[in-house]
Amino acid sequence: MDDQNKNLILAVVLSGIVLLTWTYFFPAPEPVIDPNAPTVQQSVASQGAAGDTIALAPPSTDAGITTNGAVTQPATTVSDAPRIDIETDRVVGSISLIGGRIDDLSLKDYKTELDSDEIVTLLTPVGSDAPYYAVYGWAPGGDLTGADVPSANTEWSVESGNALGLDAPVTLVWENDSGLVFRRTISIDKDYLFTITQSVENKGADAKRMAAYGIVARHGTPEVSRYFVLHEGLVRLTDKTLEEADYKDIADYDMIAREGAQASVAQVEENGWVGFTDKNWMTTLVPQPGQSFTSVVKYVANSEIYQVESRLPAQTIEPGASVENTTYLFAGAKEWEAIKRYQDEVGIYHFVDSIDWGWFFFFTKPIFRLLHALNAIIGNMGWSIIVLTLIIKGIMFPLAYKSYVSMARMKELQPEMEKLKEEAGDDREKMQRGMMDLYKKNKVNPASGCLPLILQIPVFFSLYKVIFVTIELRHAPWLGWIRDLSAPDPSSILNLFGLLSFAPPEPGSIFAILSLGILPILLGISMWLQQKLNPAPTDPSQKMIMAWMPWVFMFMLGSFASGLVLYWIANNTITFTQQYLIMRSHGHKPEVLGNILGSLRSKKKEDAS
Structure with missing residues (x-):
């Protein structure tokens, strides 16, 4: 993969880290309600069949x-x-x-x-x-x-x-x-x-x-x-239009009405519903399917x-x-099975859309359906997440195979690339031209290794949405100390994972970031080992960023839902295994231990200098 592609991926990943960290520690402020604000004085009426209005x-x-x-x-x-x-x-x-x-x-x-x-x-x-x-x-x-x-x-x-x-x-x-x-x-x-x-x-x-x-x-x-990933507030379907608004937005409706504009009134011709949704609960008014209403x-x-x-x-x-x-x-409760039954049997139009599926609904819905089906068979959401990860990796394996083969072929070109770097010196333009000619001559596409990563991003966010939003993960156990897959890992390195008597910091406090559980630590190790399948980048800045990335993710995701961290660990483990076996099949023995020792020797040299 060339430097431009590496820089692009690093920029995307770091931007995501900044966005998630900022949102977690600096959430949007609650709306401030003016207690002296005047009451809305708007017309409240129901339109009659003959065009007359009736005061509500x-x-x-x-x-x-x-x-x-x-x-x-x-x-x-x-x-x-x-x-x-x-x-x-x-x-x-x-x-x-x-x-x-x-x-x-x-x-x-x-x-x-x-x-x-x-x-x-x-x-x-x-x-x-x-x-x-x-x-x-x-x-x-x-x-x-x-x-x-x-x-x-x-x-x-x-x-x-x-x-x-x-x-x-x-x-x-x-x-x-x-x-x-x-x-x-x-x-x-x-x-x-x-x-x-x-x-x-x-x-x-x-x-x-x-x-x-x-x-x-x-x-x-x-x-x-x-949380930016979760909607709480108004949820309304007007025929085929789904509307979501938080409580601040609802207050803005009132502001518009006081200025003389029409209130938030929508005429439903055939199908619709309106109500309030929380993360796991909902209260919704539903007229008869086919009934017009305001x-x-x-x-x-x-x-x-x-x-x-x-x-x-x-x-x-x-x-x-x-x-x-x-x-x-x-x-x-916003249980998918119950809401889906009301949609199918009662005829409540698109009622499953009252669940917040998010921007990637085309991924989120099928991922949830599959996870739900697996849980019905296995009876444990934790193992269902691991099996789901295996299925997703199996579906994406053809792309992953091409990526790993491309990486193996790139490794074959490593001596020639080092030679180009020596010849080009500080002339980056000459280096880029030489690398592109080398790729073209050997029919290697450096961007092919990026495609699985790009596809993994919406899948990851979709699964994050499923685990965070759907009630089916609430208080769902996996094994041992993981009794709620929708909550962070409750174990803590600060009390030696329960060996010491004192309790770890409460979730949400600044010290909770240092209170790493077993799953986040395993996540960091799995990412680190996956990196060691390949030599470190030659560019010093990229090398430093890549070296820190597993541990940054370990701390950042330490407060995320255990189910999501479990998915990422399973994904990293499967990816490591796939890449190792494919590289071995092409005659390359990944020097994982050698790369680890090389990193340690490089670190000693940096410290000595």
């Missing part, structure tokens, strides 16, 4: 929804309201009869920490530290007012069902003074999908007009991981409330008639 919220904030649609604390304390229990094999919680809110939900299968008995809480009611909940209702139209329809402050009665569970729905009912009877039936499946059916029966003498809606509200700015995102600055809405078209209920609407609420 009643004019009085006492009803529990402000004039801009933001859910506020009702007059009756939600925590004191009567509740209906929710329990299945996978979730536990309750529904408040105040507003019929789904505002208490925990996930039985997931612990907050590896060694904790506390399960993950997803939804919490108003009055908790960070309220996060879903609420449904009807927006009044025509001669109706906010008092004529149930609001977030309405106390519902239970018509049927003592508790919500699998194959055990509950129905809530509320009747106004004008003969309108509102019902809400809620059911839940074996995983995380709620089905909400809202109906209105008109016992009065006049036709009434209104529109159904659903809201997910989140009070306060959530704590996020702040998708809304807003942020209320003075209350610091983030909110998404789905608004169905307005409907007219004639006297003696009734209407009914069914929508879904996904509230749970």
